[in-house]
Amino acid sequence: MTSPPPDAFANPQKLRRGLSRIWHATGYSLQGLRAGWGETAFRQEALAAIVLVPLAVYVGRDWVQIALLAGSVVLVMIVELLNTAIEAAIDRIGPERHELSGRAKDMGSAAVLLALLLAVGIWTAAIVQRFAA
Template identity: 35%
Template sequence: MNFSGSLRKLIRSFGYAFKGIGYATATQLNFRVHLVATLVAVYLGYALHISVNEWQWVVLTITLVLVTELLNTAIETLVDLVSPEFNKKAGRVKDVAAGAVVITALFAVINALFIFLPKVLILLHYAS
């Protein structure tokens, strides 16, 4: 395969990736909730002038939550495909994948508390 064919294949693969993100956004309420939380975190980071190190944690946390939610969506879709009727083990797979999202979301909340809460408390102290 020549360079131009490889480049077309690469561009096409990005198209598939964005199609997957679009699918998750259109069909998964939790993914949309995480996107809103992302906007809130970015706004707070900007408004509170967080440090570069804190931005690294915020970006890492956002990435982990969104990736975990996308993987959960992929697992749920695959499970529904291979086991359309109720199956106890299929349900367990979906529950475990959802558990991974919950753990990642708790990590996000803890990071948010460490990064944003002290700055908000300082603002509230000066406001009173």
């Protein structure tokens, strides 16, 4: 018989196994998406994804380009969710200004900017290649 993990007493969710664990993890993920939907930036990116992901099938010349186009859009949404999580954790700590809190929020924002620039670069290159020939 195996002993429970050390953090099981602090977090009873760690004791779940198999389908129960998958079921509950899916529920938590959906809660996270609903919470993200409450953020204006994520909502804008999700609405853009509704247009851009199907458009990737038209713009992309092969499955690699389609995957890069669609993946870059989804990556922006992933980074936005992580940035929002960082901001929420920092805000939970307290409202007072602290240099490290500011740095954490600024780095999260910079990560979103880089993901957006990557997506714009990938889409621009694919559109130029597709329609310039």
